[in-house]
Every structure is written in structure tokens, then in C-alpha cells.
Amino acid sequence: MQPEAFFLPATSVETGQRFCLFYPAQGEVVRGLVLYIHPFAEEMNKARHMAALQARALASAGFGVLQIDLLGCGDSSGDFGDATWQSWVSDVVQGCHWLRSRGNTLGAGLGQAPLWLWGLRAGCLLAVEASSHLNEACNFLFWQSPASGKPLLQQFLRLKVAADMLGGPAKGVMEGMRQQLASGSPVEIAGYMLSPGLASGLEQAALAAPVGQSPAQRLEWFELSTREDASFSPASAKAIAQWQQAGFAASSHIVRGPAFWQTTEIEDAPALITATTAALANSSA
Numbered sequence: 001m002q003p004e005a006f007f008l009p010a011t012s013v014e015t016g017q018r019f020c021l022f023y024p025a026q027g028e029v030v031r032g033l034v035l036y037i038h039p040f041a042e043e044m045n046k047a048r049h050m051a052a053l054q055a056r057a058l059a060s061a062g063f064g065v066l067q068i069d070l071l072g073c074g075d076s077s078g079d080f081g082d083a084t085w086q087s088w089v090s091d092v093v094q095g096c097h098w099l100r101s102r103g104n105t106l107g108a109g110l111g112q113a114p115l116w117l118w119g120l121r122a123g124c125l126l127a128v129e130a131s132s133h134l135n136e137a138c139n140f141l142f143w144q145s146p147a148s149g150k151p152l153l154q155q156f157l158r159l160k161v162a163a164d165m166l167g168g169p170a171k172g173v174m175e176g177m178r179q180q181l182a183s184g185s186p187v188e189i190a191g192y193m194l195s196p197g198l199a200s201g202l203e204q205a206a207l208a209a210p211v212g213q214s215p216a217q218r219l220e221w222f223e224l225s226t227r228e229d230a231s232f233s234p235a236s237a238k239a240i241a242q243w244q245q246a247g248f249a250a251s252s253h254i255v256r257g258p259a260f261w262q263t264t265e266i267e268d269a270p271a272l273i274t275a276t277t278a279a280l281a282n283s284s285a
Contacts, residue, residue, distance in 0.1 A: 016077025023059035031062040037123030081193030085201020092130035149205035209246035
């Protein structure tokens with residue numbers, strides 16, 4: 001299956017275009033529309049292969065899937081240092097609008113098919129915030145979701161600390177980076193220029209369930225582990241419970257597989273693809 005590659009004009013002319021891949025739904029019954037929201041920085045590159053495999057699997061199961069490179073990422077316009085959290089949220093919303101308009105053009109009930117926001121890591125946080133800017137209810141598919149963006153930012157900043165430690169004392173490196181961001185200046189980390197607008201948005205992002213949801217909204221939460229006796233962390237269990245209390249039909253899954261978004265070599269997690277496809281297919285049955 002060959003996806004359709006195209007450039008989607010951004011909401012602002014100044015920020016150029018976003019590179020997209022669209023996998024049309026296969027078969028006569030269209031089960032849903034899915035927007036993939038990639039993770040942060042190098043995790044995006046590590047996860048590209050798995051995202052493509054999952055997109056093809058979902059398309060074969062009757063879902064139309066759109067992958068979008070956010071501002072400054074992949075083949076989209078701009079540099080990583082141009083990105084802010086809000087610009088990424090706007091890109092996600094723009095992608096949702098394109099998916100819905102494409103569905104209306106194709107007909108066959110696609111325009112009324114349920115919308116899924118599929119996020120990996122930081123992409124889950126973007127999905128939640130973008131959903132509040134949509135004029136429709138949507139479902140959520142989370143892969144390895146954090147409870148908030150603060151630990152992700154902390155993890156990214158530590159890359160700079162670790163690099164400086166190789167060259168000598170690293171005392172005050174973390175504090176210095178935070179002061180630099182607070183003053184409005186970007187920070188270079190592992191080849192990525194991190195803007196203050198992106199850092200602050202990520203740090204403040206939370207996974208709180210959207211308010212005003214419909215009774216039919218769903219959440220499929222997936223985590224990977226190489227252990228057979230793995231269980232959810234207290235933070236994950238608390239987050240899932242909060243979504244259930246908010247009225248979402250939330251299902252949680254732990255699947256065997258590697259942390260492909262951070263492994264040295266590109267790795268697959270076939271069990272995750274199978275389980276994800278089955279979860280979305282069953283939800284639309």
C-alpha cells in the first residue's frame with residue numbers, strides 16, 4: 001500500500017507547509033479517521049518505522065490514517081527552533097480539519113466516521129490540547145503516554161547535562177539552561193534548538209481528560225514492556241482512572257515489546273500493532 005504524499009498549507013502563511021502522508025481506508029466499510037501525532041525530537045525519527053507499519057495496518061482494517069510532520073520536523077517547513085507548543089497544537093487541529101474534509105469529499109459515510117487522535121509520548125499531550133480546539137468529539141489512542149510534559153522536558157534537558165559532563169564539570173548546567181529559556185533565548189540540545197515557547201508549553205502540558213465529552217468517546221491506552229509480569233505505574237493507573245471518571249470508555253493494555261522510540265537500532269513491536277488494530281476495530285464494530 002502506497003500512501004498519498006502531499007504538503008498541507010499551514011494556518012499561517014509565514015510558517016509554510018506541513019508534509020503529510022495519507023493512507024486511505026481499504027474496503028467498503030470505513031471505520032474511522034485517525035491522525036498520528038509524532039513524539040518529541042529524536043523520538044520522532046526512531047518511531048517513524050513503527051508509525052508507518054501501524055498506519056498501514058489500520059488502513060487495511062478500514063481506517064483512513066493521516067501522518068503529519070509538525071512545524072520544524074521531518075520534511076515540513078521551518079527549523080525545529082521555530083516551533084512553539086501552540087504552533088504544534090495548531091498543526092494537529094489543521095490535520096484534523098483536513099481529514100474531516102477529505103472524508104466529506106470521498107463520501108461513503110467517511111465524513112461521519114469517528115475521529116481518533118493517535119499520539120506517541122509527547123504526541124499524546126498534543127492530542128489532548130488540540131481536542132479542545134475541535135468542533136467535534138474525538139477518541140484517543142495513546143502509545144506510552146506520560147502523565148504530563150514536565151518529565152519529558154526534564155529528560156530532554158538532561159541530554160545537554162550528560163554531554164557537558166563528558167567534557168568536564170557540569171555544575172549548574174541545568175540551572176543555566178532554564179535561566180536561558182526564561183530570558184527568552186533558545187537552547188541547543190543534541191543538535192536541536194529548543195525555543196522558550198516550545199519548552200514552556202511542553203512543561204505545562206497535562207493529560208487531563210477533555211471536558212464536555214460525549215458518552216461514546218473512547219480511550220485506548222497502550223504501554224510496552226519486555227517483562228511478562230509488567231504492570232502500570234502508579235502515574236499511569238491514576239491517569240487512566242481519571243479518564244474513566246470523566247466518562248470515557250477507557251481500556252488499558254500492556255504489550256510485550258521494546259521501547260522502539262529510544263532504542264539504538266530501529267526496532268519493531270509487532271504485538272503492539274496487532275493489539276492496536278484489534279482495539280480500534282472492535283471499538284467500531
